Amino acid sequence: MRNHDTDTTFKASWKYSEAPESTSHVQIKKQYDLYIDGNFVKPVKGKYFDTINPSNDQKIARVAEATAEDVDIAVKAARKAFKSWSNLSGRERGKYVFRIARLFQERAREFAVIESLDGGKPIRESRDIDIPLAANHFFYYAGWADKLLYAFPNRNPKPIGVAGQIIPWNFPLLMAAWKLAPALATGNTVVLKPAETTPLTALKLAELIQQSGLPKGVVNIITGAGETGASIVNHPDVDKIAFTGSTAVGKYIQKATAGTHKKLTLELGGKGANIIFEDAAIDQAVEGIIDAIFFNQGHVCCAGSRLFVQESVADLVIRKLKHRMESLIIGDPLDKNTDIGAINSKKQLETIQNYIAIGLKEGAEIYQPKCELPKKGNWLAPTLFLNVSQSHKIVQEEIFGPVLAIQTFRTIDEVIEKANNTPYGLSAGVWTQKGSRIFHLTQNLNAGVVWANTFNKFDPTSPFGGYKESGFGREGGLHGLKPYLKFE
Amino acid sequence: MNRLDIQKTYKLYIGGKFPRTESGRYYPINNRKGNLIANVCLATRKDFRNAVVAARKAQSSWAKMSALNKGQILYRIAEMLEGRKEQFIAELIVQGETTKNARAEVSTSIDRLVYYAGWSDKYQQIFSAVNPVASPHFNFSNPEPVGVVSMIAPEKQGLLGLVSVMAPAIVGGNATIILASETKPLSAISFAEVLNSSDVPGGVVNILTGKKEELISHMASHMDVNAIVYCGNDEKHIKMISELASTNVKRTIFYRRNDWTHVECESPYFIEKLQEIKTTWHPVLV
Numbered sequence: 136m137r138n139h140d141t142d143t144t145f146k147a148s149w150k151y152s153e154a155p156e157s158t159s160h161v162q163i164k165k166q167y168d169l170y171i172d173g174n175f176v177k178p179v180k181g182k183y184f185d186t187i188n189p190s191n192d193q194k195i196a197r198v199a200e201a202t203a204e205d206v207d208i209a210v211k212a213a214r215k216a217f218k219s220w221s222n223l224s225g226r227e228r229g230k231y232v233f234r235i236a237r238l239f240q241e242r243a244r245e246f247a248v249i250e251s252l253d254g255g256k257p258i259r260e261s262r263d264i265d266i267p268l269a270a271n272h273f274f275y276y277a278g279w280a281d282k283l284l285y286a287f288p289n290r291n292p293k294p295i296g297v298a299g300q301i302i303p304w305n306f307p308l309l310m311a312a313w314k315l316a317p318a319l320a321t322g323n324t325v326v327l328k329p330a331e332t333t334p335l336t337a338l339k340l341a342e343l344i345q346q347s348g349l350p351k352g353v354v355n356i357i358t359g360a361g362e363t364g365a366s367i368v369n370h371p372d373v374d375k376i377a378f379t380g381s382t383a384v385g386k387y388i389q390k391a392t393a394g395t396h397k398k399l400t401l402e403l404g405g406k407g408a409n410i411i412f413e414d415a416a417i418d419q420a421v422e423g424i425i426d427a428i429f430f431n432q433g434h435v436c437c438a439g440s441r442l443f444v445q446e447s448v449a450d451l452v453i454r455k456l457k458h459r460m461e462s463l464i465i466g467d468p469l470d471k472n473t474d475i476g477a478i479n480s481k482k483q484l485e486t487i488q489n490y491i492a493i494g495l496k497e498g499a500e501i502y503q504p505k506c507e508l509p510k511k512g513n514w515l516a517p518t519l520f521l522n523v524s525q526s527h528k529i530v531q532e533e534i535f536g537p538v539l540a541i542q543t544f545r546t547i548d549e550v551i552e553k554a555n556n557t558p559y560g561l562s563a564g565v566w567t568q569k570g571s572r573i574f575h576l577t578q579n580l581n582a583g584v585v586w587a588n589t590f591n592k593f594d595p596t597s598p599f600g601g602y603k604e605s606g607f608g609r610e611g612g613l614h615g616l617k618p619y620l621k622f623e
Numbered sequence: 624m625n626r627l628d629i630q631k632t633y634k635l636y637i638g639g640k641f642p643r644t645e646s647g648r649y650y651p652i653n654n655r656k657g658n659l660i661a662n663v664c665l666a667t668r669k670d671f672r673n674a675v676v677a678a679r680k681a682q683s684s685w686a687k688m689s690a691l692n693k694g695q696i697l698y699r700i701a702e703m704l705e706g707r708k709e710q711f712i713a714e715l716i717v718q719g720e721t722t723k724n725a726r727a728e729v730s731t732s733i734d735r736l737v738y739y740a741g742w743s744d745k746y747q748q749i750f751s752a753v754n755p756v757a758s759p760h761f762n763f764s765n766p767e768p769v770g771v772v773s774m775i776a777p778e779k780q781g782l783l784g785l786v787s788v789m790a791p792a793i794v795g796g797n798a799t800i801i802l803a804s805e806t807k808p809l810s811a812i813s814f815a816e817v818l819n820s821s822d823v824p825g826g827v828v829n830i831l832t833g834k835k836e837e838l839i840s841h842m843a844s845h846m847d848v849n850a851i852v853y854c855g856n857d858e859k860h861i862k863m864i865s866e867l868a869s870t871n872v873k874r875t876i877f878y879r880r881n882d883w884t885h886v887e888c889e890s891p892y893f894i895e896k897l898q899e900i901k902t903t904w905h906p907v908l909v
Contacts, residue, residue, distance in 0.1 A: 271757065583902065585901065
């Protein structure tokens with residue numbers, strides 16, 4: 136143990152051969168149009184934008200930019216499709232969704248590669264987490280379609296209508312699945328907009344949906360940036376908005392839909408507390424800290440971005456954490472050895488770098504492992520900040536990158552107070568071997584998801600969503616049906 | 624022999640105490656003949672903010688009381704109200720209700736309290752789930768109170784309206800600040816006396832009287848309020864509340880119905896609307 140703790144020569148003694156995932160079976164067109172009413176159509180204004188591989192700055196494809204005119208056409212298509220789709224029996228509706236799940240599984244490898252190309256996440260994650268979870272999400276909700284009366288007995292659940300869904304760039308396909316699967320199973324029709332930096336897997340999904348034979352207009356997928364999203368939010372014939380993204384945009388949407396008939400669910404930012412008690416299994420906890428903050432380059436709304444370590448074990452945990460960080464492999468997202476991929480966009484890289492500068496300016500102590508970063512593309516070494524307090528900006532604000540702020544604590548009451556002292560309330564982690572402490576913490580932390588002796592786990596059956604400024608509504612599980620239904 | 628009646632001074636109810644509004648302002652409530660019944664406090668933003676502080680202070684310990692205990696306290700409110708039934712009927716009549724309606728409103732209010740008392744240790748089982756995740760974890764979701772809730776009580780039924788929105792909020796472990804019916808505020812303050820003698824900890828329910836136009840914007844925008852319930856159908860109010868609520872992603876709940884008599888006006892879904900769902904994961908492999 137001791138030798139291991141002080142061993143900093145890990146890099147020198149091990150050398151990994153490259154193990155790149157092949158891209159030969161992947162089909163990406165040069166240009167993608169909008170998927171509206173069952174067809175790929177050119178945008179009315181004829182504008183396109185490039186989608187870039189963040190790991191090497193290379194252009195992958197050109198993608199249509201939908202304007203308000205296109206949004207209107209898409210909403211009309213969804214409205215037209217709603218009547219027959221919502222009247223279809225749950226059994227038949229479910230079969231379509233099952234079919235989509237199966238098509239996904241068949242093409243899982245292709246989707247995984249494209250996800251990593253377009254978004255920069257390690258292939259290990261897109262292959263083992265994003266894509267299988269997305270497929271499972273469709274499979275899970277497919278089965279609900281003809282069982283809604285059992286989920287909500289005596290309440291006569293009915294679909295809401297046309298759902299406008301706006302999703303982020305951190306889990307592009309998984310978020311599409313989180314949005315589409317419950318909406319379709321409950322009989323709604325959809326206009327979905329993926330994020331502008333990661334549109335490809337959603338567009339490949341559009342191809343897959345076209346192949347599945349889903350009735351025209353039930354799912355429409357349109358691409359564009361914030362303005363396109365705003366056009367969806369403000370379209371008068373949209374009945375429901377489901378948004379995943381930043382708290383700032385979420386507040387804008389809540390304000391914009393005020394006084395309208397639109398139903399709203401928001402899954403917003405977070406500043407998750409990851410709490411390590413002195414009796415925790417320390418090696419597992421260190422692994423958990425790594426998962427909590429460096430999973431998907433820290434582009435995770437529920438990331439454990441605030442670490443609280445009990446004072447008596449702080450030195451040990453931090454030493455082990457630094458040691459573990461030395462062995463993280465940062466580089467080509469398509470390499471199966473890679474732990475940390477590319478930062479999703481230039482803009483996000485700048486945001487994170489700006490927070491690092493603020494952290495330094497506010498007097499925090501920085502630690503980054505010695506690692507070589509690729510020359511081209513958007514890269515950032517995993518980063519720790521020590522000697523921070525609750526008042527530091529890097530402790531209060533969501534950075535959405537691989538940057539961890541570490542504080543220590545003495546008592547359980549102190550750490551609960553500190554963990555809850557944030558406008559956010561999405562996730563928290565607790566590491567201890569003591570069962571009563573786990574239940575005490577899960578009852579007292581203001582967070583929608585609490586991971587005890589684990590972190591960043593997701594499942595289609597498990598409701599996910601925030602308290603306070605992290606949003607409202609749940610996705611996943613039986614609770615995830617509710618936002619797409621109205622009751623009498 | 625003529626005896627001069629003792630009239631009651633109607634004050635606010637904040638943190639388990641009955642203060643006058645800090646502003647010293649009032650508005651008169653008259654009976655049908657136009658005679659003064661009472662001068663009622665015109666609560667201000669400051670009074671509201673004080674009430675939020677009291678509610679926040681009370682909320683977590685109230686939520687932590689056992690479900691059984693909360694149920695018994697709600698039942699106790701019903702007992703206290705039953706004992707003062709005649710007073711409440713008389714007060715409603717003075718405010719313009721017919722005798723028949725006043726009697727019905729008071730009985731329904733009492734029964735509604737008993738109804739929600741019974742839910743205190745049951746709604747959790749209706750809204751919880753054990754989630755069969757694919758990985759080796761034990762995973763469950765359970766409801767928790769949203770926290771501090773500001774409420775604009777229904778206008779038409781000064782007692783029943785207030786009881787109908789208050790009971791599901793507090794039985795779910797929330798603390799509330801309630802703006803009473805503007806035109807029929809007397810029952811609300813008398814009801815505060817019932818609360819005060821029913822083992823409801825101070826600060827769990829705070830009741831203000833005053834003008835909607837003055838107070839709603841503060842009730843919707845306060846950064847330490849987690850949710851707002853608005854009863855009424857003024858679409859201007861609804862839009863303003865929704866907009867201001869976005870400053871801290873407040874949950875908004877709008878009840879447009881006027882009449883809270885019917886049995887559809889009570890259900891566990893009124894409780895559910897002021898609950899969050901929390902999901903907890905733990906590995907099962909040793």
